[in-house]
Amino acid sequence: DSGVTQTPKHLITATGQRVTLRCSPRSGDLSVYWYQQSLDQGLQFLIQYYNGEERAKGNILERFSAQQFPDLHSELNLSSLELGDSALYFCASSPGGRRTFGELFFGEGSRLTVL
Amino acid sequence: AQRVTQPEKLLSVFKGAPVELKCNYSYSGSPELFWYVQYSRQRLQLLLRHISRESIKGFTADLNKGETSFHLKKPFAQEEDSAMYYCALKDAGGTSYGKLTFGQGTILTVHP
Numbered sequence: 001d002s003g004v005t006q007t008p009k010h011l012i013t014a015t016g017q018r019v020t021l022r023c024s025p026r027s028g029d030l031s032v033y034w035y036q037q038s039l040d041q042g043l044q045f046l047i048q049y050y051n052g053e054e055r056a057k058g059n060i061l062e063r064f065s066a067q068q069f070p071d072l073h074s075e076l077n078l079s080s081l082e083l084g085d086s087a088l089y090f091c092a093s094s095p096g097g098r099r100t101f102g103e104l105f106f107g108e109g110s111r112l113t114v115l
Numbered sequence: 116a117q118r119v120t121q122p123e124k125l126l127s128v129f130k131g132a133p134v135e136l137k138c139n140y141s142y143s144g145s146p147e148l149f150w151y152v153q154y155s156r157q158r159l160q161l162l163l164r165h166i167s168r169e170s171i172k173g174f175t176a177d178l179n180k181g182e183t184s185f186h187l188k189k190p191f192a193q194e195e196d197s198a199m200y201y202c203a204l205k206d207a208g209g210t211s212y213g214k215l216t217f218g219q220g221t222i223l224t225v226h227p
Contacts, residue, residue, distance in 0.1 A: 003158075031213055033213075033214065033215075035217070040219075041219065042217055042218060042220045043201060043217035044217075045214060045215070045216060045217075048214050056206070056214045058214075090159065094213045096213065103149075103161045103164075104213065104215060106158045106159040106160070107158065108158055
């Protein structure tokens with residue numbers, strides 16, 4: 001499958017812990033986006049990377065950080081976890097640059113549960 | 116700041132009835148709007164984009180700049196249309212190519 005892949009699919013952890021979510025974009029896509037989905041807020045944009053560089057930042061908490069590596073995969077690090085961080089975290093990719101015409105390709109998401 | 120509002124979190128209709136999912140946006144420039152859909156156990160995917168003026172799976176959406184709306188419509192709903200629908204606005208400014216701002220989503224249920 002050459003689509004966007006995210007790992008892990010499910011993650012249960014405790015408050016105060018730190019987790020890393022991983023995303024591999026579609027082959028050839030240079031842009032990676034992270035979104036948080038919760039029942040009350042819908043899909044919230046967190047951060048975007050293009051070819052290793054941060055391009056846009058949304059409502060991302062200081063406890064969260066991300067990066068995109070030379071092989072274009074990306075990781076979202078969530079630390080000092082709180083109950084409210086429980087959500088579905090989506091990664092999406094697109095060709096990037098001016099070749100992006102609005103279609104983002106989404107992964108299946110990583111469901112994080114903080115107990 | 117750009118914003119997308121979907122006022123209905125839940126929408127239920129019967130099969131064969133018309134359906135309209137509402138979307139309003141706030142954007143100072145010329146908007147590029149999209150509808151994304153997430154069927155049960157499937158990934159979020161693009162349904163249609165306003166610049167294409169296309170009809171996908173019987174759905175259409177017209178951009179109304181005067182009312183800043185981009186409502187999604189289908190004259191005869193089918194059970195397979197049951198899904199979560201997101202309206203999205205493309206950020207065309209700065210260095211962010213392709214970032215989308217999504218609404219809160221509407222869960223459409225089509226009853227037999």
